[in-house]
Amino acid sequence: MAGIFNRMKRERFIYLLLLPGLLYFIIYRYLPMAGLVISFQDYNPFVGIWKSEWVGFKHFARMFEDSEVIHVLINTLQISVLQIFVAFPFSIILALMLNALRNETYKKLIQSMVYLPHFLSWVVVVGIFVVFMRGEGLINSILAQFGLSGIPFLTEPALFKPIIVLQTIWKEAGWGTIIFLAALSGVNPALYEAAVIDGASRFRQLWHVTLPAIRGVIVTLFILRLGSVLDTGFEHIFLMLNPFNMESGNVLDTYVYYKGIQQGNISFATSVGMFKGVIGLILVVSAGKLAKRFGEDGLY
Amino acid sequence: MNTRNVAEKIWDCFNIAALAVIASLMLLPFVHIFAVSFSSLEDVLQKDFILWPSHWTADSYRVIFQSRPFISSLGVTVTITVLGTLVSLILTTSMAYALTRNILGQRVILLMIIFTILFNAGMIPVYLVVKSTGLINSLWSLIIPGAISSFNLIVIRQFFLNIPGELSEAALIDGANEIRTFCSIILPLSKPALATFALFYAVGYWNKYFEGILYLNDARKWPVQVVLRQMVIMNETTSTLGSDVLLQFENQPPPVTIQMAAILVATLPILILYPFLQKHFAKGVMIGSVKG
Numbered sequence: 001m002a003g004i005f006n007r008m009k010r011e012r013f014i015y016l017l018l019l020p021g022l023l024y025f026i027i028y029r030y031l032p033m034a035g036l037v038i039s040f041q042d043y044n045p046f047v048g049i050w051k052s053e054w055v056g057f058k059h060f061a062r063m064f065e066d067s068e069v070i071h072v073l074i075n076t077l078q079i080s081v082l083q084i085f086v087a088f089p090f091s092i093i094l095a096l097m098l099n100a101l102r103n104e105t106y107k108k109l110i111q112s113m114v115y116l117p118h119f120l121s122w123v124v125v126v127g128i129f130v131v132f133m134r135g136e137g138l139i140n141s142i143l144a145q146f147g148l149s150g151i152p153f154l155t156e157p158a159l160f161k162p163i164i165v166l167q168t169i170w171k172e173a174g175w176g177t178i179i180f181l182a183a184l185s186g187v188n189p190a191l192y193e194a195a196v197i198d199g200a201s202r203f204r205q206l207w208h209v210t211l212p213a214i215r216g217v218i219v220t221l222f223i224l225r226l227g228s229v230l231d232t233g234f235e236h237i238f239l240m241l242n243p244f245n246m247e248s249g250n251v252l253d254t255y256v257y258y259k260g261i262q263q264g265n266i267s268f269a270t271s272v273g274m275f276k277g278v279i280g281l282i283l284v285v286s287a288g289k290l291a292k293r294f295g296e297d298g299l300y
Numbered sequence: 301m302n303t304r305n306v307a308e309k310i311w312d313c314f315n316i317a318a319l320a321v322i323a324s325l326m327l328l329p330f331v332h333i334f335a336v337s338f339s340s341l342e343d344v345l346q347k348d349f350i351l352w353p354s355h356w357t358a359d360s361y362r363v364i365f366q367s368r369p370f371i372s373s374l375g376v377t378v379t380i381t382v383l384g385t386l387v388s389l390i391l392t393t394s395m396a397y398a399l400t401r402n403i404l405g406q407r408v409i410l411l412m413i414i415f416t417i418l419f420n421a422g423m424i425p426v427y428l429v430v431k432s433t434g435l436i437n438s439l440w441s442l443i444i445p446g447a448i449s450s451f452n453l454i455v456i457r458q459f460f461l462n463i464p465g466e467l468s469e470a471a472l473i474d475g476a477n478e479i480r481t482f483c484s485i486i487l488p489l490s491k492p493a494l495a496t497f498a499l500f501y502a503v504g505y506w507n508k509y510f511e512g513i514l515y516l517n518d519a520r521k522w523p524v525q526v527v528l529r530q531m532v533i534m535n536e537t538t539s540t541l542g543s544d545v546l547l548q549f550e551n552q553p554p555p556v557t558i559q560m561a562a563i564l565v566a567t568l569p570i571l572i573l574y575p576f577l578q579k580h581f582a583k584g585v586m587i588g589s590v591k592g
Binding site: 004007008011013014015016017018020021022024025027028029030031032033035036038094097098100101102106109110112113114115116117118119120121122123124126127128130131132138170174178201202234235238239253256257260261266269270273274276277278280281284285 | 318325479526
């Protein structure tokens, strides 16, 4: 006991450095986790956590029978699947195109241009799309010049998901190439030379040398992305939602906000959020394990 | 062999052209926004796609720089960016350094931090904690609840671990305490890494908007991104929600020239810093992909 005390006394300055950060983690990261108990209560903000009534698994039972929650879950999965199978491959293709460029200056120039949108806020990105896609926006005035009727891009439910994917591609596709380009730059040039001597065409080189070189990175990123299938990018979707496209665009995260913060259904919304968090945790951990098993380094 | 060479040349040309088109799609919106913001409203309403103003005017900028809500929101954003980056850097680096030392509970605390990357309590429990710690309607609500990024913390700790231990040991033997060693040995040696993480945090603070909507009831405290959302996005689809009197121009949504000027002003710091951002962030992506 005295040993521990002496050790702590000796290390007191280190603890002083540690303390502010530790307090932050306890208060703003772990206290909310303790606060998840309100999903087993009928939380009433006026009496607080200690006096609210305990209701067990009532909210969870209700959640799985609530057609709205199921609808929102389906929206979430649909958007994620579109992101994974459309936006993700786009980065790979873009990386392969950049890699095929021979002029380094031109390559640098294109890279600088396609990385830029990554640094913009979602407000600015969605703002730019709104300006182009609104009723009197550029796209609709071009359609009008050809005598076509306008398209309500921002309010039509059927267009919500494709536009979300399009915006994600615009903002993140370029940035997503970095990791693939790094893998591609590690390919031994001797492999290409050997392939050329063997008479391989550019396409054959791509198929037999380039793609195998980045296969590991693709598989790892793909699996890890599957692990976060319930995360659809709250900030982005929230900006695009309006009363007209809500049925197609409401996802788990936004549902929690509307239900809990705006409608005051605090305990029920917390249960939905917790359900999402726990499933997400299981998925991310299994994805990490799976990625490791494929012989690639996981994230942790 | 010859036809193959021709085919490859054609493919190369196609590749170069296709990339030029893709890159233009990323850049042209900015040229358009820039041009519209410096054009008169009449010009904009007559022509569809403007890439260069035919009559230059800075009227839009005059209007937004005279608009009190816009100026004050810009002030809020500058404040939280400067203050927030400082707070985040201090908290992250001091904790990261403490965790490089072999102290009691080091492993448990590290696991605790990694767990927060995998699981978070979600919006409502965090909201309740922010509320009970008295941050609602205070600008600190945009800084404190997200002050430390667990991921950045882990990466910075890794960076500190790579600094040779002899340096800090020498200082400790000379009688400096850990805090002094940290400030005068470790931090100066980590300047490039600190610059990278300062930029990481700064861009995050500059682009923050949702915390503003969630925690700030008083529209006069909103950061510029929230005001931009009201000016450009909300007016389009939800007339009732977007009818904030502060941001209306004679009860009308602001004209397109003013919207464009606002977007450009709110993006300008990012555009100016872009060369540094590109360099440092690309490095950050690669650090992140190396297993810690």
